Amino acid sequence: MNIAKVVVDVPASQTNRVFDYLISEKFLGAVQPGMRVIVPFGPRKIMGFVLEITNHSDFHHLKEIHDLMDVTPVLTDELLELGNWLSEKTLSFYISVFQAMLPQVLKAKYKKELQRLTEEALPEKLEEIFAGRDRMDYEEFLQRNGNLRILQQVIQEGLVEIHYQVKSKETIKKETMISPNKQLFFLEEALANLPKQAVKQKQMLLYFLKNPEVVSQKQLLSDLQTTRSTVKSLLDQDLLKESKQEVYRNPYKQENYPKTLPLELTDDQKQSIHPILRAIEKAYHEVFLLHGVTGSGKTEIYLQSIQEVLNRGEEAIVLVPEISLTPQMVERFKGRFGSDVAVLHSGLSPGEKYDEWRKIQRHEVKVVVGARSAIFAPFENIGIIIIDEEHETSYKQEDHPRYHARDVAIYRGKNHSCPVVLGSATPSLESFARAKKNIYTLLTMPNRMNKMSMPAVKIVDMRDELHAGNRTMFSRELKAAIEQRMNKKEQIVLFLNRRGYSTFVMCRDCGYVMECPHCDIALTYHRKNERLKCHYCAYEEAMPQLCPSCESDMIRYFGTGTQKVEEALQQLIPEARIIRMDIDTTRRKGSHEKLLNQYGRHEADILLGTQMIAKGLDFANVTLVGVLAADSLLHIPDFRAAEKTFQLITQVSGRAGRHKLPGEVIIQSYTPEHYSIQLASKHDYNNFFVKEMEIRKAFQYPPYYYLTLITVSHPNQVKVQEVVRTISQLLQKHLSSHSRVLGPTPAPLSRVKDRYRYQCMVKYKNEPKQKEILKKILDYYQDEMQRNDLFIQIDLQPYQLM
Numbered sequence: 001m002n003i004a005k006v007v008v009d010v011p012a013s014q015t016n017r018v019f020d021y022l023i024s025e026k027f028l029g030a031v032q033p034g035m036r037v038i039v040p041f042g043p044r045k046i047m048g049f050v051l052e053i054t055n056h057s058d059f060h061h062l063k064e065i066h067d068l069m070d071v072t073p074v075l076t077d078e079l080l081e082l083g084n085w086l087s088e089k090t091l092s093f094y095i096s097v098f099q100a101m102l103p104q105v106l107k108a109k110y111k112k113e114l115q116r117l118t119e120e121a122l123p124e125k126l127e128e129i130f131a132g133r134d135r136m137d138y139e140e141f142l143q144r145n146g147n148l149r150i151l152q153q154v155i156q157e158g159l160v161e162i163h164y165q166v167k168s169k170e171t172i173k174k175e176t177m178i179s180p181n182k183q184l185f186f187l188e189e190a191l192a193n194l195p196k197q198a199v200k201q202k203q204m205l206l207y208f209l210k211n212p213e214v215v216s217q218k219q220l221l222s223d224l225q226t227t228r229s230t231v232k233s234l235l236d237q238d239l240l241k242e243s244k245q246e247v248y249r250n251p252y253k254q255e256n257y258p259k260t261l262p263l264e265l266t267d268d269q270k271q272s273i274h275p276i277l278r279a280i281e282k283a284y285h286e287v288f289l290l291h292g293v294t295g296s297g298k299t300e301i302y303l304q305s306i307q308e309v310l311n312r313g314e315e316a317i318v319l320v321p322e323i324s325l326t327p328q329m330v331e332r333f334k335g336r337f338g339s340d341v342a343v344l345h346s347g348l349s350p351g352e353k354y355d356e357w358r359k360i361q362r363h364e365v366k367v368v369v370g371a372r373s374a375i376f377a378p379f380e381n382i383g384i385i386i387i388d389e390e391h392e393t394s395y396k397q398e399d400h401p402r403y404h405a406r407d408v409a410i411y412r413g414k415n416h417s418c419p420v421v422l423g424s425a426t427p428s429l430e431s432f433a434r435a436k437k438n439i440y441t442l443l444t445m446p447n448r449m450n451k452m453s454m455p456a457v458k459i460v461d462m463r464d465e466l467h468a469g470n471r472t473m474f475s476r477e478l479k480a481a482i483e484q485r486m487n488k489k490e491q492i493v494l495f496l497n498r499r500g501y502s503t504f505v506m507c508r509d510c511g512y513v514m515e516c517p518h519c520d521i522a523l524t525y526h527r528k529n530e531r532l533k534c535h536y537c538a539y540e541e542a543m544p545q546l547c548p549s550c551e552s553d554m555i556r557y558f559g560t561g562t563q564k565v566e567e568a569l570q571q572l573i574p575e576a577r578i579i580r581m582d583i584d585t586t587r588r589k590g591s592h593e594k595l596l597n598q599y600g601r602h603e604a605d606i607l608l609g610t611q612m613i614a615k616g617l618d619f620a621n622v623t624l625v626g627v628l629a630a631d632s633l634l635h636i637p638d639f640r641a642a643e644k645t646f647q648l649i650t651q652v653s654g655r656a657g658r659h660k661l662p663g664e665v666i667i668q669s670y671t672p673e674h675y676s677i678q679l680a681s682k683h684d685y686n687n688f689f690v691k692e693m694e695i696r697k698a699f700q701y702p703p704y705y706y707l708t709l710i711t712v713s714h715p716n717q718v719k720v721q722e723v724v725r726t727i728s729q730l731l732q733k734h735l736s737s738h739s740r741v742l743g744p745t746p747a748p749l750s751r752v753k754d755r756y757r758y759q760c761m762v763k764y765k766n767e768p769k770q771k772e773i774l775k776k777i778l779d780y781y782q783d784e785m786q787r788n789d790l791f792i793q794i795d796l797q798p799y800q801l802m
């Protein structure tokens with residue numbers, strides 16, 4: 001067994017396979033699947049992942065592995081196999097998939113160091129190499145012919161540790177620990193002999209006499225209100241000793257969350273949790289769709305299901321959308337499971353993420369709560385996977401590898417024979433359709449806790465405002481409602497859709513929106529030639545002077561940014577204290593949390609923001625939620641626009657009146673009669689599903705049809721057009737006649753960073769040869785992609801159609 005099959009870090013078509021390398025005597029027995037190695041590749045030395053160890057190769061004259069980067073595997077066998085599957089499924093390179101599974105620190109360049117963790121004797125040869133030192137360079141260890149198997153063994157026994165220093169920045173945090181260095185009667189003696197004025201030293205000796213244990217210096221100094229010099233004097237007298245101990249960075253400052261106990265479940269909850277618990281007990285794979293309105297107690301179901309999993313000695317993965325991963329959310333899990341929980345989200349520094357990941361890898365935690373990539377947590381005994389807010393499109397990665405965490409969850413659920421729970425108040429159409437077909441098991445919780453009612457939703461017709469002479473973006477009704485709440489010292493949340501994307505054209509008089517006659521999406525306004533284009537099928541027409549529906553000249557494109565809204569609001573209600581939350585005000589680390597805390601302390605009346613305020617917020621004092629321009633979401637050029645609007649309105653409604661005070665929601669729209677706005681205001685998911693499915697069927701969209709989106713970009717417009725045309729012709733020729741190839745058309749974001757972007761789209765039901773054809777296309781353009789700055793992006797499950 002001296003041949004390693006390695007995937008190398010060269011993301012390209014030709015190198016997207018395994019290469020065989022010889023394992024030299026030095027590494028024999030030490031190399032394992034899932035480790036990263038350094039291998040010669042052409043003139044360079046590069047990184048690679050070992051997939052397999054065998055004793056046979058079809059090639060002669062194999063090169064040798066140059067070095068090991070890991071001493072224990074960073075990817076489990078299951079993850080290696082998953083990576084294989086995922087790269088096929090998403091048409092991604094193996095290397096990109098494996099790297100996506102690991103924390104960033106393990107992708108960077110670094111230096112390795114060995115750290116001795118014990119005074120216990122190590123095997124002789126190792127002692128020789130350490131030569132009395134506590135830490136040493138791994139390079140030196142190799143140079144002195146250190147035995148890797150022995151090293152692996154002492155690492156496994158916890159006597160030595162290997163760690164990585166990123167660009168000479170320590171990634172493992174150490175803390176100074178202080179403990180008595182002598183038997184206690186020596187300390188007592190020293191105490192008696194210290195001069196009178198050495199008060200602080202005496203205090204410290206007393207401290208250890210009472211409590212003769214190792215304590216962190218930080219803790220010690222703060223307990224005794226003294227400085228390092230006290231410690232130093234006692235160290236110098238050999239009464240105390242110091243040591244370094246590895247600590248995990250704790251991004252959640254509050255160490256001890258108040259412990260929470262399981263709640264007595266309601267009848268609805270009992271009915272829903274029962275089948276989940278049964279699947280856990282019987283250890284079988286089943287996908288549940290937990291459809292519960294906001295506040296129906298889904299989280300308690302997650303918590304109690306996880307408890308059952310932990311009781312059985314198994315592990316749990318919980319995915320939560322990035323923006324819902326608020327301190328409040330973390331507290332709910334840490335409060336129940338304490339230090340058994342690791343949290344992974346993008347707000348953590350690379351070092352913090354690495355620490356959390358290591359806790360998972362070392363089986364020091366049993367539960368991981370995290371955003372999308374936490375689905376790759378290297379647990380080996382998973383008992384449940386939960387995806388909260390399963391409809392969220394952030395579960396789809398929009399970069400290589402373009403995977404959907406839901407697919408990965410279900411795949412791992414099968415591997416581990418465990419249930420997968422998808423929870424949402426507004427399930428994605430895909431998931432609900434599967435539940436209707438009994439592919440998923442539907443669990444329904446239609447009521448809020450304690451029979452609290454859903455908030456009243458009021459729709460304001462902005463056309464009427466215009467006709468009444470109100471040209472501001474705030475209706476009279478919303479203004480009055482805001483002022484009324486402010487008088488009662490209650491709080492208001494105002495929601496505006498993401499900033500800046502103002503490309504659709506709407507009549508302010510009658511609400512008419514210019515749409516593609518073939519695709520049921522809004523046409524996009526192109527300023528350059530004053531034309532309106534469809535981004536799916538390339539239909540186009542001239543920008544009308546008058547509204548085709550009512551002949552008003554108030555037809556124009558639409559959109560405002562949060563900053564402008566803030567200024568307008570301040571002008572309208574000068575005494576209002578406003579906190580604005582958008583990408584700009586929350587860019588700095590921790591600012592998100594800080595703003596929310598300020599709002600929580602009622603330092604502002606109004607919280608004004610984008611998507612990021614729509615979720616997870618839970619403030620008792622919020623009694624009014626306003627949606628300023630529901631239309632700006634409804635008319636993005638995306639066939640999911642209506643679904644997104646329904647989800648958003650439902651979500652923001654869920655923010656109001658969660659506590660004792662009753663809540664009210666006001667939605668402003670120029671198209672208030674639209675079914676997604678109407679049905680969301682009545683909290684009627686089921687009818688929305690029926691209506692939306694009809695439209696998806698009629699216009700051939702998911703979940704009735706599958707889509708493939710191909711986006712090409714290049715600095716030269718002619719070049720891009722030519723490539724997309726060729727690709728769509730090839731697809732047309734080779735795909736079955738049931739499939740439709742749309743385009744080429746400019747992408748909605750038609751030029752980004754001086755690159756032109758064009759796309760084409762395939763709608764299909766069954767196309768077994770498609771991947772093969774797409775691979776050939778990629779192979780064909782491989783050279784140009786490497787040398788000529790051509791970029792081809794293939795998305796087999798597109799969620800962002802920009």
Ligand code: ADP
Pocket residue numbers: 263264265266269292293294295296297298299300449
């Ligand atoms: P969801 O996740 O469905 O939006 P939550 O889990 O946040 O709902 O529950 C809403 C509120 O109801 C929370 O404050 C929660 O603590 C409380 N709750 C949940 N289950 C119970 C229960 N069985 N008994 C009492 N209160 C509950």
Ligand code: ZN
Pocket residue numbers: 507508509510511512547548549550551552
């Ligand atoms: Zn009109």
Ligand code: ZN
Pocket residue numbers: 516517518519520534535536537538539
């Ligand atoms: Zn169209």
